[in-house]
Structure formats: C-alpha cells, structure tokens
Amino acid sequence: MTKQEVDSLLRAAQPLIDLAIAEDIGPGDATSEAILAADAVLKGRIVAKSAGVIAGLPVAEAVFRRVHPDIEFIAHVDDGQEVVPGELVAEVRGPGRGLLAAERTALNFLQRMSGIATLTRRFVDAVACTSAAILDTRKTLPGYRVLDKYAVRMGGGLNHRMSLYDMILIKDNHIAAGGIIPAVARARTACPDLPIEVEVRSLDELCQALSITPSVERIMLDNMSLEEIRQAVSITAGRVPLEVSGNITLEGVAEAAATGVDYISVGALTHSVKALDLSMEVGRVEETSIPDLSSRVARLKSILGERLVILGHHYQRDEVIAFADFRGDSLKLARDATQTDAEFIVFCGVHFMAETAAILAKPGQHVLIPDATAGCYLADTATLEAVQAAWDVLETVFGDADAEFTPITYVNSSAALKAFCGRHNGVVCTSGNAAKVLDWALEQRPRVFFFPDQHLGRNTAKRMGIPLHEMLLWNVHYPPNPEAIRQARVILWPGACNVHQRFRPEHVAAVRERFPGVRVIVHPECKMEVVDLADDVGSTAHIIRQVEAAPPGTRWAIGTESRLVHRLQREHPEQLVISLADVPPFCRTMGQITLPKLAHVLEALAGGELVNEVCVEAETAHWARKALERMLELG
Numbered sequence: 197m198t199k200q201e202v203d204s205l206l207r208a209a210q211p212l213i214d215l216a217i218a219e220d221i222g223p224g225d226a227t228s229e230a231i232l233a234a235d236a237v238l239k240g241r242i243v244a245k246s247a248g249v250i251a252g253l254p255v256a257e258a259v260f261r262r263v264h265p266d267i268e269f270i271a272h273v274d275d276g277q278e279v280v281p282g283e284l285v286a287e288v289r290g291p292g293r294g295l296l297a298a299e300r301t302a303l304n305f306l307q308r309m310s311g312i313a314t315l316t317r318r319f320v321d322a323v324a325c326t327s328a329a330i331l332d333t334r335k336t337l338p339g340y341r342v343l344d345k346y347a348v349r350m351g352g353g354l355n356h357r358m359s360l361y362d363m364i365l366i367k368d369n370h371i372a373a374g375g376i377i378p379a380v381a382r383a384r385t386a387c388p389d390l391p392i393e394v395e396v397r398s399l400d401e402l403c404q405a406l407s408i409t410p411s412v413e414r415i416m417l418d419n420m421s422l423e424e425i426r427q428a429v430s431i432t433a434g435r436v437p438l439e440v441s442g443n444i445t446l447e448g449v450a451e452a453a454a455t456g457v458d459y460i461s462v463g464a465l466t467h468s469v470k471a472l473d474l475s476m477e478v479g480r481v482e483e484t485s486i487p488d489l490s491s492r493v494a495r496l497k498s499i500l501g502e503r504l505v506i507l508g509h510h511y512q513r514d515e516v517i518a519f520a521d522f523r524g525d526s527l528k529l530a531r532d533a534t535q536t537d538a539e540f541i542v543f544c545g546v547h548f549m550a551e552t553a554a555i556l557a558k559p560g561q562h563v564l565i566p567d568a569t570a571g572c573y574l575a576d577t578a579t580l581e582a583v584q585a586a587w588d589v590l591e592t593v594f595g596d597a598d599a600e601f602t603p604i605t606y607v608n609s610s611a612a613l614k615a616f617c618g619r620h621n622g623v624v625c626t627s628g629n630a631a632k633v634l635d636w637a638l639e640q641r642p643r644v645f646f647f648p649d650q651h652l653g654r655n656t657a658k659r660m661g662i663p664l665h666e667m668l669l670w671n672v673h674y675p676p677n678p679e680a681i682r683q684a685r686v687i688l689w690p691g692a693c694n695v696h697q698r699f700r701p702e703h704v705a706a707v708r709e710r711f712p713g714v715r716v717i718v719h720p721e722c723k724m725e726v727v728d729l730a731d732d733v734g735s736t737a738h739i740i741r742q743v744e745a746a747p748p749g750t751r752w753a754i755g756t757e758s759r760l761v762h763r764l765q766r767e768h769p770e771q772l773v774i775s776l777a778d779v780p781p782f783c784r785t786m787g788q789i790t791l792p793k794l795a796h797v798l799e800a801l802a803g804g805e806l807v808n809e810v811c812v813e814a815e816t817a818h819w820a821r822k823a824l825e826r827m828l829e830l831g
C-alpha cells in the first residue's frame with residue numbers, strides 16, 4: 197500500500213467521517229461526558245472476534261484523530277493481513293471522552309471494510325489454483341466507492357472500472373440500440389483512449405465481438421452456463437481476455453475459474469457485506485501481554501531443558517520464532533528434525549511440517565504443534581482421493597502408470613500423498629531441491645507427475661529447459677484428453693499457494709519504476725509470469741542468504757510471505773527491503789501459532805501431559821518415510 201493510495205483513501209473518507217461523526221456524536225457524547233472526568237486518559241485494544249482480513253486502519257485512525265487530535269493509534273497488523281479470533285488489531289490511547297465517543301464510528305468503518313476484504317479473500321483463495329482474478333463491480337454503497345474498492349484490493353481482488361467515466365462497458369441496453377459492431381465503432385470514435393469491454397450473452401454474440409478489429413480490450417460473458425463458458429474459452433483461444441459475470445457464488449467460483457477465464461466479477465463483494473466482528477476493550481489491556489508470556493515460555497523451556505526442542509519456520513510470528521532452537525524452511529527443518537534426540541519436538545509451523553517431523557522422528561520422540569488446525573492452503577488443494585483418481589486416468593492411458601511416471605510431491609502435502617509417492621517409487625521435494633529431485637525423477641522414468649504446487653513444478657521444469665508444451669496442467673473438473681496426456685512429459689497438479697499466488701507481474705513493473713536498481717527476488721511458488729520478470733528465484737533460505745550477503749544500500753523487493761520480509765527489514769536496516777506486492781501477503785495459518793498457544797503446549801508438557809501430538813498411522817508413515825528418505829539422500 198503506497199502513501200498515495202492511503203492519501204487518496206483518506207481524501208475520499210474525510211467527508212464520510214465528518215458525516216458519520218455528526219450523525220453519531222452531534223453536540224456531544226452525553227454518557228461519557230456525564231461519567232468520565234474531563235482529564236481521564238484511557239487505553240483501548242481493538243481485537244478480532246472472528247477470523248478475517250483487516251482493511252481500513254487509516255480510516256479508523258482518522259476517525260479517532262478527528263474526534264480528538266491527542267488520541268494515539270498504534271496498528272498491530274497491516275491492512276490486508278489476516279487475523280485470528282482474539283488477535284490484537286490496534287491499540288488506542290488518549291483522552292477518555294474522545295476515545296469512547298469515536299469508538300463506534302471508527303469500528304463501523306473498520307468492520308465494514310474488513311468484511312469486504314474478508315469476503316474478497318475467500319473468493320481469491322477459492323480460485324488461487326487458476327489464473328483467474330477476482331474483480332469487484334459498481335455495486336458499492338453510494339458515496340463509499342473508494343473505500344469499498346480499497347477494501348477489495350486489500351482482500352486480494354482487483355478493481356473493475358471505478359465509475360462510468362473511466363472505461364466503456366457496452367451492455368445489452370446499448371447493444372439493443374443497433375448491434376455490437378456499430379456500438380463498438382461509435383464508442384471507439386467518441387472515446388479513443390478508453391478501454392472497451394463488451395458484454396455478450398451467447399456464443400453467437402461472442403463471435404461477433406471477436407470479429408471486431410482492432411479487438412476490444414475485454415469481453416464479458418454474462419450469465420452463461422459452465423458449458424457455454426468452456427466453449428467461449430475454447431473459441432476465444434486467448435485472443436481477448438474474458439470476464440465471467442452473473443450470480444457467481446463462493447461455492448461455484450472455483451469451477452467457473454477452472455474453465456480458463458481471465459476474470460470473474462462478483463457484485464456480492466460490496467453489495468452483500470457482512471461486517472467483520474471486531475470489538476474495543478477499554479481498560480483491560482495488560483492481562484496477558486507479550487512480555488509476560490515470553491517470560492513464561494522462557495521459564496518453561498528451561499524447566500524442560502534438553503528434553504525439548506522447538507523448530508520454527510521463517511513465516512512464524514516474531515514473538516514465536518524468538519523461542520525456536522532451529523529456524524529454517526521446510527527442507528532445513530526436515531533435516532533438523534532427524535538430527536535431534538530431544539524427547540519432545542514442538543513444531544511452530546503448519547500441520548504438514550509437524551507431520552513430516554513425526555514421520556522422521558525416532559522411537560520415543562513426540563512431535564507437537566501449538567495449534568493442530570494450522571493447515572496449509574496449498575497442501576489442501578490435493579487430496580489422496582483426487583490424486584488417485586488422476587493416477588487411475590494415467591493408468592488407463594498408458595496401461596502401467598508406474599512404468600511411465602515418477603510421482604513427486606512437494607513437501608507441502610499430506611502424509612497420505614507422501615506415502616502415495618513412497619508406494620509408487622516416487623519422492624518428496626522442497627523448493628530448495630526441486631531441480632535436483634526432478635532431474636533424478638526423469639532419470640528413473642520418462643515422465644513426472646508433480647503435485648500439489650503447479651508453479652513450483654512449472655518454474656523448476658522450465659529452468660531445467662523443459663519446454664512449456666511438454667507440461668500439462670491437470671484439471672480435476674475436466675481431465676485432459678488422452679492425446680494431450682500422451683504428449684506431456686511433466687503433468688502438473690493445479691494447486692497453488694494462496695500467499696505466493698498474490699504476487700503479479702504488474703507488481704514487478706511498479707517496484708522497478710518506484711525504486712530504480714531494485715533487485716526482485718521471488719519464491720518459486722509464485723506464478724511463472726512473475727518468476728520470469730524477477731532477477732532471482734529461490735527458496736526462503738536462498739532469499740535470506742542473498743539479502744545477508746548483499747552490500748549496504750542494496751534494494752530488494754521480495755516475493756514471499758511478509759513476516760519473513762518484515763524480519764529481514766529489521767535485521768538489515770543498511771539495505772532497503774520491501775514486499776514485492778502493494779498489499780503484502782501474510783500466511784493466515786502460519787499466524788495461527790501464537791505465543792499463548794505455545795505457552796499452553798509447554799505448560800502441559802511440563803505437567804506431564806501431551807497436547808496436540810501429531811501422529812501418523814504406521815503404514816502411511818512407513819511409505820511416506822521412504823519418499824522422504826529418497827529426498828534426503830538426494831540432498
């Protein structure tokens with residue numbers, strides 16, 4: 197989020213803030229003025245009561261300052277960041293009467309905008325495995341257009357036109373006046389500088405729109421069935437970007453995106469807003485502060501001594517990673533897990549990582565995770581059943597899939613998929629060793645089935661010189677035809693990480709313009725279009741090494757999870773380190789591991805109780821270990 201973006205948000209918000217304050221406070225807050233002393237100073241904590249994405253912090257701050265300029269507002273998260281229930285969003289301190297008078301209005305803005313950002317993120321996550329982007333519409337609350345559309349961007353969506361003046365959108369009512377082709381011609385003549393989008397309601401109208409030269413900038417498929425959309429994608433063959441519009445629900449959006457369209461517009465993002473549940477607690481601020489919890493965790497660690505080892509992934513919160521005995525990415529932590537003899541391994545990361553540690557653990561070792569529900573969006577895109585169904589199709593096409601394919605699973609996957617690879621003479625890989633593993637796999641058999649991350653698979657294979665036409669993206673809704681399968685050397689599962697997927701090519705162009713000489717370094721879970729534009733690509737360990745080795749004054753725009761980027765910023769003040777994206781993406785599930793949860797697990801351990809132990813069923817663990825050991829042998 198740039199300063200200009202915040203400035204333009206606040207310019208649009210100011211009259212709304214004035215209106216809202218006049219409406220709510222009027223001549224004064226009768227209750228606070230009657231009860232609170234004029235010089236009373238209060239502190240308040242704005243806390244999330246449900247999970248969601250925060251948007252509108254600058255507006256909330258402006259409300260408090262408008263009511264009383266001495267109120268201090270300290271944000272504890274950024275706009276665009278996901279929060280979990282109980283998480284501290286912001287603190288306010290200052291004149292008590294002003295603070296209480298501003299509370300409702302500030303929360304109303306923050307809750308509404310965060311509600312929009314939260315719903316947008318749900319849609320964006322639902323299509324993360326495809327190349328479709330989520331767009332908003334003009335169905336915004338009158339007067340709130342800039343705020344609503346800002347919130348959509350914080351949720352990871354893109355803005356469609358802002359108003360009627362900045363784009364031509366020819367709809368059925370315009371077409372009724374004389375047909376698509378004359379309407380486009382008239383619009384092009386009248387407004388040669390504006391992009392043109394044409395709405396079509398049938399494949400016949402689509403063909404008319406496609407026949408126009410020069411071509412229109414976008415075609416909107418209005419209220420078409422899934423089958424019609426698929427046909428439209430096939431007919432258009434990439435000549436003009438396609439947008440799907442009309443009655444798109446959260447349940448149906450993934451299937452619509454899987455047809456191959458470029459954009460999906462969703463009016464519900466802004467016309468059916470459910471406010472995010474946030475509240476402000478006044479006065480009760482210090483009960484479990486981070487310093488208190490830190491000393492509790494430190495004390496428990498020293499009680500457990502060498503019986504305990506804590507592993508922490510780079511994307512963990514600062515206050516949690518501070519207690520990690522070993523810090524690293526998936527590959528390093530998998531190795532660290534095999535090196536320790538500690539009786540208890542507490543894994544501060546997501547579930548598949550703890551599962552990996554449990555598979556590699558020695559007899560008598562216990563692996564625990566502070567929050568057993570901390571999953572991974574990417575890992576969840578591939579279930580054993582779905583991968584098995586795809587394997588069955590490969591069996592049908594080739595007769596013996598085992599002779600033809602080496603299955604490779606990225607370590608970000610369930611134990612069941614690692615076991616699948618173990619059973620089929622396959623292997624696990626991480627972002628740090630994917631090329632080495634892919635090379636080995638292609639020496640074993642002519643083809644590779646790579647899951648769940650399509651981007652890691654594609655980026656790695658491309659860097660090894662495998663042409664794109666030898667790679668095939670699997671489609672779980674519409675499996676490819678046998679001929680296409682036979683021509684593929686690398687079959688890619690259509691999974692993606694919803695954090696790394698949010699970096700876009702236009703972010704690279706924007707940072708290069710704003711920061712001349714900046715080096716763009718990205719994680720290979722980013723899309724190929726982003727990786728191709730970057731100066732360097734590599735695992736989180738690689739990214740850290742590059743920043744550590746760079747001379748003072750180096751400028752970095754980093755395409756990976758934002759907690760790591762922020763930590764690098766603090767650890768390298770001699771360099772400029774920024775997130776590649778304008779709305780820095782955080783991994784929600786990594787953020788589920790909090791200091792209170794870590795303290796809870798350690799407290800239970802010190803009391804002789806195992807909570808949240810991660811266990812893998814023996815048969816699954818046996819085969820998964822085979823695939824993991826193959827990877828560890830490869831290095």
Ligand code: SF4
Pocket residue numbers: 511546571572573574575608693694695696757783784785786
């Ligand atoms: S950053 Fe992406 S791949 Fe990593 S744990 Fe989060 S969702 Fe999974």
